[in-house]
Amino acid sequence: MQTILTQARRVVTIILKNTLNKRMSSPQVRYVDFWDKLVEELTNKESIITESIALDSIFALFLAGFEATSYAITLAFKLLSDHPQVIEKLEEEHEQILKKMGDREDSSTVTWEDYKSMIFTSQVIKEILRLGNxxxxxxxxxxxxxxxxxxxxxxxxxxxxxxxxxxLNPEIYEDPHSFKPSRWKFLKL
Incomplete structure (x- = not known):
């Protein structure tokens, strides 16, 4: 197993290095993204960032993005299954939106107004993200x-x-270890 992971990391590192080299060879093309920031740091004579550190950072971001997504989905399912009243409230909110969508000519597209009306959904997402860290x-x-x-x-x-x-600071959040989407009521989208 370790050999497969080592080989996979080697292949990914080669792809990342090729991408970094392309960006380094054409610094005039700006995408204003993380790669640009790395190129900027690598070309700065006072920087302590090396190519190796830059590649490790990008690799870590990819890995963290994958891990965070699966962790967030798992945590969301766990928290929602432990709180059926939250699921009921989400269903009510989404049913209302679906009903409004059905009254429109193009009923297959969620509009910006539909999205903004998902107040409770937004509160649930914020609470999952707060607890997930x-x-x-x-x-x-x-x-x-x-x-x-x-x-x-x-x-x-x-x-x-x-x-x-x-x-998780009790001075900031009352009962910080509890799943309480309503704590976000005061915030707008």
């Missing part, structure tokens, strides 16, 4: 000096934000 940490670069609780975080520093510490 799919990205346990995020890195951000300070764009200016930031004062926080008597400390100064200088411009240009990397800051690590731990979403677990925020999403």
């Amino acid at each position: 799919f990205s346990p940490v995020m890195f951000r670069k300070t764009m200016k000096d930031v004062e926080y609780k008597g400390y100064t975080i200088p411009k240009g520093w990397q800051v690590m934000v731990c979403s677990l510490a925020i999403h």
Whole structure:
């Protein structure tokens, strides 16, 4: 099994390296995406990012994206199966939207207005994402000096934000380990 995974990683790394090389050879073409940011960092003489680190980062993003999606779907099914009243409320909301769609000439397309009317659906999604903590940490670069609780975080520093510490903090969320989509009532789409 390990050999298959090692071979797969090697093949993916070759594909990623080829893509990075294409981007590096034509920096004038900008897509304004993660690849552009990597090329920018790799061409910056003061950067500590190497090609190897860049390729590992891209590989990790692909893996994390796959893992996060399957984890999110699994968590959603678990939370919804544990809360049948939430499923009932979702069904009611979606039935109302389907009824409105049936009254329209083009009843096969969800419109922006339909999407915006999915208030409870949005609350459920936000609550699943809060409890899932799919990205346990995020890195951000300070764009200016930031004062926080008597400390100064200088411009240009990397800051690590731990979403677990925020999403499960009882000072921020009442009963933080409970699945309560209604806690998002005050937020609009």
